[in-house]
Amino acid sequence: MAQRILVLHGPNLNLLGTREPQVYGNVTLAQVDERLAELARTLGVAVETGQSNHEGELVDRIQRAGHDGVQFIIINAGAYTHTSVALRDALAGVAIPYVEVHVSNVYKREPFRHHSYLSDQAVGVIAGLGPFGYEAALRFAAAY
Numbered sequence: 001m002a003q004r005i006l007v008l009h010g011p012n013l014n015l016l017g018t019r020e021p022q023v024y025g026n027v028t029l030a031q032v033d034e035r036l037a038e039l040a041r042t043l044g045v046a047v048e049t050g051q052s053n054h055e056g057e058l059v060d061r062i063q064r065a066g067h068d069g070v071q072f073i074i075i076n077a078g079a080y081t082h083t084s085v086a087l088r089d090a091l092a093g094v095a096i097p098y099v100e101v102h103v104s105n106v107y108k109r110e111p112f113r114h115h116s117y118l119s120d121q122a123v124g125v126i127a128g129l130g131p132f133g134y135e136a137a138l139r140f141a142a143a144y
Helices: 029-043 055-065 078-082 085-094 132-143
Strands: 004-009 046-051 072-076 098-102 124-127
Touching: 004 029, 004 055, 004 132, 029 046, 029 132, 055 085, 072 085, 072 132, 098 132, 124 132
Parallel strands: 004 046, 004 072, 072 098, 098 124
Antiparallel strands: none
């Protein structure tokens, strides 16, 4: 059975490609997900992607991951990275290893973006590589 990897995109990531392209680039979320699906086939893993602007939906999906055989999570929690103890607790509660991804380099941005509630529990953090950060995370997850 192929390794199962869950990729979660948080709030406003549905606007990739149109939202602040000088910060986030021109690649859409659909294109990111398509690239991940292609890469997953190449790597021989199963990938599921999902996006929500609602914190509770992200928490629910993380909790389900603990019951449905997900072996690794890649998460770009968006703004919830800097505010959500609930996401932190859900990730800790399922004890599934994860990588935190950010399209932009959060350390070149506003100071409030420099703190993450998720980073200290993550296996790794990827920031500032644009959409390629997701592909790097998937390659890592497949080899983990």
